Amino acid sequence: EAEVAQSPRYKITEKSQAVAFWCDPISGHATLYWYRQILGQGPELLVQFQDESVVDDSQLPKDRFSAERLKGVDSTLKIQPAELGDSAMYLCASSLGGNTEAFFGQGTRLTVV
Amino acid sequence: GENVEQHPSTLSVQEGDSAVIKCTYSDSASNYFPWYKQELGKRPQLIIDIRSNVGEKKDQRIAVTLNKTAKHFSLHITETQPEDSAVYFCASPTGRRALTFGSGTRLQVQP
Numbered sequence: 001e002a003e004v005a006q007s008p009r010y011k012i013t014e015k016s017q018a019v020a021f022w023c024d025p026i027s028g029h030a031t032l033y034w035y036r037q038i039l040g041q042g043p044e045l046l047v048q049f050q051d052e053s054v055v056d057d058s059q060l061p062k063d064r065f066s067a068e069r070l071k072g073v074d075s076t077l078k079i080q081p082a083e084l085g086d087s088a089m090y091l092c093a094s095s096l097g098g099n100t101e102a103f104f105g106q107g108t109r110l111t112v113v
Numbered sequence: 114g115e116n117v118e119q120h121p122s123t124l125s126v127q128e129g130d131s132a133v134i135k136c137t138y139s140d141s142a143s144n145y146f147p148w149y150k151q152e153l154g155k156r157p158q159l160i161i162d163i164r165s166n167v168g169e170k171k172d173q174r175i176a177v178t179l180n181k182t183a184k185h186f187s188l189h190i191t192e193t194q195p196e197d198s199a200v201y202f203c204a205s206p207t208g209r210r211a212l213t214f215g216s217g218t219r220l221q222v223q224p
Contacts, residue, residue: 033211042119042202042214043157056210091156099145099164102212104156 002026004105006092012111018080021108025073025094031055033102034067034077037089046090049075050097082112115140117205119215126193127223134218136203137185143205146179146186147212152199160201161188193222 005024013019025032030051035043046065048056051072060067064083069075079086089109093102116139126132138146147162163170163177163186170177176189190197200219204212 040217042204042217045211045213048211099206101147101159101162104158106156 004092004094004103006090006105006108008108009106010109010111012113013082015084015112016081018078019082019110020076020078021090021092021110023075023077023092023105025075025092026103029094029096029103030072031095031097032069032075033093033095034075035091035093035104037091037107039088043091046077079110082110084112086110087112115143115205115210115213117203117213117215119203119218121218122216123219123221125221125223128193128195130193132188132190132193132197132220132222134188134201134203134220135185136187136205136215137183138205139184140205141181141184145206146177147204148177148188149202149204149214150199151202151217157202190220193220195222195224198222 007022032049034046036046037043046060047067049069052069065079067077089107091107092105095102119136144165148160149157150160151157161172161175161177163179168179174191179186198221200217202217203215206212
């Protein structure tokens with residue numbers, strides 16, 4: 001069964017350092033999402049891509065976060081510099097677009113110390 | 114933007130009882146309403162969804178109802194089992210936007 005792949009699964013970094021997460025969506029899924037999930041809360045959208053274009057990044061803290069999906073397939077989310085409040089689970093999801101099921105990856109659990 | 118409110122935040126039931134989780138949404142243009150289940154340490158996974166052209170959908174022990182006039186939708190789990198214990202999230206999109214998730218309901222099924 002096809003899955004959304006994410007790496008790394010866990011990341012510990014010191015504040016002010018740079019960190020990057022990678023996501024490979026299900027083959028053929030044009031829409032890719034990055035969500036952040038703080039413990040005990042629901043996922044919150046950071047950025048949405050349609051192919052290589054950003055559809056919505058209104059909730060992305062652009063002073064420190066960046067995301068790209070250069071060839072419209074895999075994607076990278078970067079934080080520089082990391083802050084203590086960035087500690088969370090970063091979930092990538094993909095879908096065929098429109099109102100169709102979003103499939104989530106296992107996530108990257110980030111701890112900033 | 115879309116606002117999705119979910120309650121209760123926690124729900125404890127005895128095995129075999131029913132559980133109901135309710136959500137309200139703000140955007141009258143929303144037309145797709147999925148429910149996700151997230152077990153501890155795992156990814157959210159879709160368990161059922163409903164579109165605005167129907168009022169109810171069932172899949173074995175799980176059902177979802179939608180009231181577009183009142184802008185709320187509910188998840189119903191019957192004959193609950195210990196393996197139903199998890200956090201459940203409702204969600205709703207707005208147009209081309211991604212899903213906005215509720216705050217989650219932690220369901221505990223007591224054996």
